[in-house]
Amino acid sequence: MTKKNLLVAGALLATLGAALIGGTSAKAAEGAPIPPAQEWSFSGAFGTFDRAQLQRGFKVYREVCSACHGLKYLSFRNLAQPGGPEFSEEQVKALAAEYQVTNATPNDEGEIFQRPGRPADRFPSPFANDAQAAYANGGKAPPDLSLMGKARTYERGFPLFIIDMFSQYQEQAPDYIHAIMTGYVEHPPEGFSGVAYNKYFLNNAIAMVQPLHDGQVEYPKNADGRAVVPETIDQYGKDVAAFLVWAADPHMEARKRLGMQAILFLIVMSGLMYFTKKKIWKRAHAEEHA
Template identity: 55%
Template sequence: MKKILPALLAMGLAFAPASLAFAQDGQGPTENSASEQAAAGEDASAEAAEEGHAETPHYPLKEPETLSWSFAGPFGHWDVGQLQRGLKVYKEVCSACHGMRLVAFRNLEALGYNEAQVKAFAGEYTVQDGPNGDGEMFDRPGIPSDYFPSPFPNHEAAAAANNGAAPPDFSLLAKARAVERGFPTFLFDLFSQYQEGGPNYIHALLTGYGQEPSPQVESLIQEGTYYNPYFISGPALAMPPPLSDDQVEYPDGAPQTVDQYARDVAAFMMWAAEPHLAERKATGFVVMIFLVVFAGLLFVVKRRVWAGTPH
């Protein structure tokens, strides 16, 4: 046994250089081919990037325009006339597909309608109620305490009626949909109380139909969808253009254009999402003034109390 171990050790030392050289010869072509393939891939990527085929699209393809809204800024207020027009656009156009399950008819009194008008408006809707004495659901005219009903009985029925894409509820959409503003804009938004991202996006989306897509984007558009460069989730969406000129009649003489319709319904959706926005801003401004005055009084009292104390 003592003679066998030294012999095996000597054989291993003798064959080690040969095996190492064989291993290097076997790996050399593989490494070279891998490096060549990587270099070829980089060249192909560079060529594709030059041709514009390797660019990754970022959505939305176009940034929404920043519009002027009456409720913007620390002194913002609701334009009641605009909100009434937006309600009219929603009722005559949008309510066929979109509901507002978190907004009650009685909330419309904040838009300048009296109790009788709210009752008449709610009575135009059919609301499911029940069960009755026989344990069955039944339909009845709406009352002010009811909420805007959905045009579909459930989410699955809404998707089936709209090519597989269920229309979203309008209750909070103006707060839930917005394009993020990058640095350093969002820092100034803290002081300007910018919250108009949702209405800006809604207006841009409603007015963004009818544009021609670029060749790179056209290949990404699925059949049965509609190109819109302002859509936040892709190059196209399932909703066809909902608005057209002279579609809704305005009794107050406002322009009956797609742009005006989009502005009015976006403002109305912002009110639906946060009806107490103007009151909250007014309260916040008063609180800020109080804090500034209170801080000044504290400073004066501190100087008065410690005036005789040597420092």
């Protein structure tokens, strides 16, 4: 390598280093720490959803989150489909009937009416429209949670993003949701004037008051009367985050399974092509020297 090339390479490395240092400083200046990575059953190429966790997460959503947040892209029947919470069809029918939904077409008198939900219906919004939602929540409508398990993420920064390239870690969204659920600070720093202080939220000022509290949602019990998992904010946060990941990607297990089948097919096909090539060229080489 010539002296000129060495100088160019050194300049590029210096620029890259400055960019990385600058990016790290910029993130630190925001004052929000990186959400800690959690253990998820659906991580990795062979990961699958924990059915019991999805059912608990739905229970947390229904009893807490659904008061303000909708699931407009999710139908009741999705809860019974393979790869999800897998409630029975009878459970889904009973659940849907507990909701009042607006019928898609008017009645014989031309009136729009409300009726009990059916499995084919989508989850109704807790508010009639965005204006009503904003009025009831301090001027800003709460976001729909259908795609939150994919939409919310964060930058892990250097060098974690390089590690993620090799480990294929893609669970930043549930990590972030769990961190927000558990990141509320009871006594914010002096001078803070926001609605609520959350150490993982951008600028720490979040408009949503702390939604979860220990013992708030009752979980299924064991034979000895104790909950199957702790009824704590941390567990609630993990369960609802897992449920929202499924809601955003309900066919994740089928997608991973198909991907692995495609990879195995390509491996076998590559082997067959290699040995076919060897046989053809061996014959051609023998004919050439015959």
